[in-house]
Amino acid sequence: MTTEQDHGRTTATHGSRIDAYVDRYAARATGMVASEVRALFAVASRPEVVSLAGGMPYVTALPLDAVGELVAELVADRGPVALQYGSGQGDPQLREQICEVMRLEGIEAGPDDVVVTVGSQQALDLITRIFIDPGDVILAEGPSYVGALGTFAAYQAKVVHVDMDDEGLIPEALAEAIEACARAGQRVKFLYTIPNFQNPAGVTLSAERRARVLEICRRARVLVVEDNPYGLLGFDGEPMRALRAEDPDGVVYLGSFSKTLAPGFRVGWALAPHAIRDKLILAMESAVLSHSTFAQLAVGRYLETQPWREQIKAFRELYRERRDAMLDALPKFLPEGCTWTRPAGGFFVWVTLPEGLNSKAILPRAVAARVAFVPGTGFYADGQGTRQMRLSYCYPEPDRIREGVRRLGSVIEQELEV
Ligand code: PMP
Numbered sequence: 001m002t003t004e005q006d007h008g009r010t011t012a013t014h015g016s017r018i019d020a021y022v023d024r025y026a027a028r029a030t031g032m033v034a035s036e037v038r039a040l041f042a043v044a045s046r047p048e049v050v051s052l053a054g055g056m057p058y059v060t061a062l063p064l065d066a067v068g069e070l071v072a073e074l075v076a077d078r079g080p081v082a083l084q085y086g087s088g089q090g091d092p093q094l095r096e097q098i099c100e101v102m103r104l105e106g107i108e109a110g111p112d113d114v115v116v117t118v119g120s121q122q123a124l125d126l127i128t129r130i131f132i133d134p135g136d137v138i139l140a141e142g143p144s145y146v147g148a149l150g151t152f153a154a155y156q157a158k159v160v161h162v163d164m165d166d167e168g169l170i171p172e173a174l175a176e177a178i179e180a181c182a183r184a185g186q187r188v189k190f191l192y193t194i195p196n197f198q199n200p201a202g203v204t205l206s207a208e209r210r211a212r213v214l215e216i217c218r219r220a221r222v223l224v225v226e227d228n229p230y231g232l233l234g235f236d237g238e239p240m241r242a243l244r245a246e247d248p249d250g251v252v253y254l255g256s257f258s259k260t261l262a263p264g265f266r267v268g269w270a271l272a273p274h275a276i277r278d279k280l281i282l283a284m285e286s287a288v289l290s291h292s293t294f295a296q297l298a299v300g301r302y303l304e305t306q307p308w309r310e311q312i313k314a315f316r317e318l319y320r321e322r323r324d325a326m327l328d329a330l331p332k333f334l335p336e337g338c339t340w341t342r343p344a345g346g347f348f349v350w351v352t353l354p355e356g357l358n359s360k361a362i363l364p365r366a367v368a369a370r371v372a373f374v375p376g377t378g379f380y381a382d383g384q385g386t387r388q389m390r391l392s393y394c395y396p397e398p399d400r401i402r403e404g405v406r407r408l409g410s411v412i413e414q415e416l417e418v
Pocket of ligand 1: 055118119120121122145147194199227229255256257258263267268
């Protein structure tokens with residue numbers, strides 16, 4: 001973007017368009033910039049490109065005929081309700097069903113504790129809106145979910161990253177970050193964490209660390225925002241107990257049907273202590289009045305009439321096969337000096353390139369070689385991540401994943417030769 005003064009008006013050009021109102025935006029709008037993932041989608045969606053970039057669930061695996069039928073029945077039997085405004089807190093029956101889903105992760109909660117949101121992305125927006133004044137600190141894993149970082153930037157939060165390793169967030173690093181903020185007189189409003197199969201790192205917070213993270217936050221009176229869209233998509237054994245299961249007063253839990261059913265419904269939720277829940281409902285109503293009754297009732301009917309547990313199991317099998325294809329291809333095709341995480345669920349592998357390489361600089365050459373990934377810097381608020389990239393295995397078929405990793409390997413190989 002360029003700006004110029006022109007007869008007393010400041011104008012800006014975005015490509016060929018002129019923005020005559022560039023000097024009128026609120027300060028918070030300067031934090032709203034297109035994410036690197038978004039800029040990539042146009043290129044990566046060309047059929048000849050193997051996209052290891054997006055995090056799109058493989059909705060083709062759903063029983064689409066059954067979904068079509070239940071939607072038609074919903075209109076036939078409950079049209080006047082489904083097509084009407086709903087309440088700010090969300091459909092009561094769906095909230096009951098959400099509690100049943102959360103029980104799989106050890107959470108005991110009632111429908112009154114839940115607020116339905118437009119995907120968990122809206123829950124993130126609302127929680128940030130009610131807690132953050134410009135300059136307030138949010139602690140977040142480094143790296144962290146790009147969509148959350150975008151929301152935090154829009155509300156002018158200062159994000160302080162906390163290091164992770166293969167067992168997730170490092171409790172000592174968390175305690176140090178909280179102390180450093182206190183010494184600098186900065187207000188830490190909450191810890192934002194994705195404990196299961198983290199986006200983008202693919203790692204999971206160990207059971208032992210869960211207790212320590214909660215203890216550290218409880219002592220420092222730091223609220224925990226637990227974002228858990230992937231928790232039921234683990235490849236081994238039972239789902240882990242949610243942080244919220246251990247500390248109902250200290251954790252706001254965010255859930256979503258985007259990965260276990262379909263993101264197109266845009267149905268997620270927040271589970272929060274009642275004082276916070278009330279603010280979330282008010283913020284929700286001011287944002288969208290009420291969310292789609294139609295989508296909520298369709299999800300409710302899906303849960304009521306379809307074998308949703310079996311469907312989640314089928315998704316797990318499908319993603320496990322793709323994860324295996326990627327973990328099998330990486331050591332075969334990536335040159336020596338590259339390292340990567342080994343996710344036990346979810347959608348993502350986090351790759352670190354050899355010293356001296358820059359993933360963003362490599363991307364145009366990778367796209368020319370018909371493979372796309374997301375460069376690591378998009379997952380940090382502070383410019384880290386230059387040597388990292390996120391590879392997703394959720395969408396392409398296993399053979400395409402292998403081919404994508406092969407193409408990527410040869411691009412990296414060429415970079416090392418330069
Ligand atoms: N949190 C995380 C960690 C995610 O990966 C995503 C989706 N990619 C979201 C939240 C938002 O999901 P949705 O709004 O579709 O529920």
